Amino acid sequence: MLLKYLLEKEFKQIRRNPFLPRLIAAYPIFAMMVFPWVVDLEVRDINLCVIDNDRSAYSRRLVAQASASRYFHLSELAATYDEAMESIQRNQSDVILEINPGFERELMRGDCPDVMISANSVNGTRGGFAGNYLSQIIADFSADIARESPGSLIEITPQYRYNPHLDYKNYVIPALMVILLTIICGFLPALNIVGEKEKGTIEQINVTPVKKYLFILSKLIPYWIIGVFILTVCIGLAALTYGLIPAGNLLVIYLFAVLFVITCSGLGLVVSNYSSTMQQAMFVMFFFTIVMLLMSGALTPVKSMPQWAQTITWFNPLRYFVEAMRAVYLKGSGFWDLRTQCFVLLGIAGFFSLWAVWSYKKK
Amino acid sequence: MNNAIKINNLTKKFGNFTAVDNISFDVQKGEIFGFLGANGAGKTTAMRMLCGLSVPTSGSGVVAGFDMTTESEKIKRNIGYMSQKFSLYEDLTVWENFRYYAAIYGVRGREIATRTTGMLRELNFYADRDTLVKDLPLGWKQKLAFSTAVFHRPEIVFLDEPTGGVDPLTRRQFWELIYKAAESGVTIFVTTHYMDEAEYCDRVSIMVDGRIEAMDSPANLKQHFGADSMDGVFRQLARKAQRTD
C-alpha cells in the first residue's frame, strides 16, 4: 500500500525530468536504427593492391578472380613494392598481392611458383581475414588450373545454420538489446539515490520510519518497467525494420530480460549507495559497464578468451543474457536448453537486489 | 514520565576528533528547547544522533519513550525532522510532497487527503497546491518543510537551523507556526544561531566545543551572566571556544 505512494513519486519525478522521458523513448529507436549498421565487424570491402610482375595470361586471370570475389576490390595496380607500401600507408589499400616474374612459366612447367601476400594487420582481425581469404582464392585458382589435369575428387559443401545468409546484423541485434538495457537500467538507478544525497532529500527520508526494502523497491521497480518497455520497443523495431523475429519463444526472452533488468538496476543502486557524488557514481558505473560489456561475448567471442578471462565471465550477468538472447533469437532454444543460464542469472539478480537493500544505510 | 528527551553522557567521535563530548540533558514534553552553539560546536551531530541518523560512540538516551541505541526506527515513527538543507522534492508539487510524506508515516489513504487539505488551508497554500515546489519563494518552502515535519503529528519535532537565509518577517511567521505546534503539545527541539530567536525558547542550552556550557531559561541565563541579551550571554561563552571552522 505504501509502495504505491512511493512508486507514484518516483514515476512523477521521472516524468517531470526534462531529459529522461525523451531519452527513454528516443534512445532505443535511435539505437536500433543506427547501431546495427555501425556495429558491424564483418570484414568486407578489402582494398587489394596488386603488383603483377609477370603480366601474363595466368597472372591476369588470378588477379581477375581475386577482384571478382565478394570481399576484395582492386584499388591499385602498383609497379613496385615501395609504391604498394605507400598505398598501404595512405590507407588506400589493405593487402598487397605480389606476383613474381616467371609465374606463368613455372606453372606451365609444373613447378610451384610463390606469390607474396602482405596484409596490413594493425587491425588483426581484418588483416588475418584478408590473408586467409586471399590464400583461399589462390588455392581455388590452383585447383581450377589443376582440374585441367586430374585433381580433387572431394567436394566440400558448407552449410550455414541459424543464420543462412550470414547476416552479421542478426548476430548483433540481440546483443545490442542487451547493451541498451544495461545502459538505461544501470546508469539511471546509479544516478538516483546519489542524486537525492546531493540534494539533501535523502536525509528527510532517513528520519522517517520507512522500511529499507520498501524504499529500495520503490527505486527499482520503475526501472524494471522501463526495461521491459524498452525491450518491447526493440523487439518490435527489429522485426519491422530488419525482419528479425525470434526463432524461439518470446516468453523466454522476457523471462531473461526481467531477471537481467533486476540485476542491472540492483547494481546501479549499489553503486549509488556507495557514492557520495554523481560524478563518482557515473565513473564507477562507466567502469563496470565497460568491463562487463567487454567480457560478455557481446562484441568478441568468449571462446576466444584465455582461460582466466573465461572464468571471470562466469560472474558476468551480461554473458548469460547475451547467450540466452542469441540462442532464442537465432537457434530457437527453449527454456530447458537455457536453464543453467537462467538459474545463474536468477542467483546474480537476487544477490544484487539484497546487496542494494543492505548497502542502503539509514544512518 | 514527563521527559520527551533524556540524554546521558552522549559522546560521538570521528577518529581522534570528539564532535560531541559527554553531554547530558532532559527536554520536557511540550517545551520549546533551543540548542545553541557556534558553527562546528557539535549541534548538528548531536541532533543527528537524537534522530537516529547517526550512532553514538558511547552514552545512552531515550527519545519519545524509546531507546536511542536500540529502537531508532521506533523513534523515527514519533518524531519530525527538518534539516538545514532544504529537503522537499523540488520536482513534486506542494500537494504531492505532503501526500508522499504522509504515506511514509503511515497516514491512511482518505485521511491523507483531508489532513492535507486542512493543513494547506490553514497555511493559505491551498490555491498553490499544484505548484511545483521549486517555483516557490524560499520562505514559503521553509514553512512547507515545517508543515511536512509536523504533518504526521509527532511527539517531538527537530528543527536544524530552520530559518537560515530568510528575511525577518518570514522568520516571525515561522516562529508563529512553531508556537502553534507547541501549543498543541508537540515538543520542539530547535538549533539556531540567531540569538533573537533564542529568546523565544522556553529553555536553551549553549554548546561550546562539543560540551554543553550552559543550560537554563533565557531570563535566568541573562541574569547569571549579567548580560542584557542572549547575544551577550553567547558572546561570553563563545570566547572560550578553542575550535575554529
Added chain:
Amino acid sequence: MKQLISFIQKEFRHIFRDRRTMLLLLGMPTAMMILFGFAITTEVKNINVAVSDASHDERTRRIINALAENEYFNLRETASRQRETERVLSDGTADIVVVFDENFDEKLTRGEKAGIRLIADASDPNTAITKINYTTSLIKGVESDWATSTPSGRIIPNVRMLYNPQMKSAYNFVPGVMGLILMLICAMMTSISIVREKETGTMELLLVSPVKPIYVILSKAVPYFVIACVDVLAILLLAVFVLQVPLLGSVVWIMVISFIYIAVCLALGLLISTVAHTQVAAVLISGVALMMPAMLLSGMIYPVENMPVLLEWLSSAIPARWYITAVKKLMIQGLDISYLWKELVVLSFMAGFLLFVSIKKFNVRLQ
C-alpha cells in the same frame, strides 16, 4: 595569476580528496588495457567439431584423425544421425559438424566424386566463415597427401602480416582506449564538475568574486588536463612494456596530437556545461552525444569502412576518429608526420572552433 594558482590548487584538492575517483581515474585505463590486451581477441581457435561418419572407412578415419590432431580443433563427438547433428549444434557442443557421404572411400577409389558437408553454426557469420575455411584447407591437405603423384602447378601463397605479425588485437585497441579515456575524463568529468558547482550554487559565488570567469573555468580544466596527460603516459607505458605493442613513431608527436585532442575534449566539456543545468543532464548529454559516438563511430572497435556512407560522413565529425587514426599511424605503423597532416589539421580546426564557441557561450551566459 596568483589567484588562478590558488584556484587550481583548490580543484586539485577536491579531486585528490575523493580517493575512489582518483583510483578509478588511473585504474580504469589500466584495467581496460589489460582486458583489451589479453582477454579480448577475435582470433578463432578451439573449434569444436563433431563428425557424422556413415561410411566408416580408411579415408574418413584419416580425415577424422587429422582433425583430432590439429591444434585448432577439438574433436568433441562423433554424431552419427541427422538428429544428433541438430542437437550438438543447438546446444553448443559443436561449432561445426563434418558429415561424410556414404561409401566415401569406395566412391573415391572408383574415381567418382565424394562429398563432405560442413554444417556450421553461423550465428556469428565471421567466425563461421573462418572455421569453414580452416576445415576446408585441412581436408584439402589430407587429400593432397593421398595423391600418388605430386600435384602439378600448385601456387604457394606466402602470407606476411605487416605491422602486427601475431595479429594481436591490442594493436588495434590501444589507440581506441586512449581516445575513449581522454574523452571520458576531459569532456564528461569536466562538464559534470562545472555543472555541479552550478547546481550547488557555488558557481555564482565564484563568478561574483573579482576573479575573471575564464580563470574559474581554467581552474576546473587544468586538473583534468593533468590527469589526462598522466593517463596517456600510463597507457603508453602499459602498451609498450606489458602488452608489447611497439611504439614505432615519435613520442613527441603522439603527445602533441594528444594535447590537441585533449583541448577538443575540454572544449566539448565546457560547451556541455553551458547547456546543461543539472548533473543528470550533463551526464546524459555527454553520454549520448559524446561517449556513444566515440565508442561506435570512431573506428575504435568497428571499422569505419564498413559503415553506410551516411554514417561514414557522420564519423568524420567525431574528433575521436581523427585522433585514433593519427595515433595508429604514429604508434603502430611508425609513419612520420607527413602522413598525418590531414588529422592534424582537422583536429586543430576542431579545437579552435570548439574553444571559440564554448568560451563565447560561457560569456554570454554571464551577461
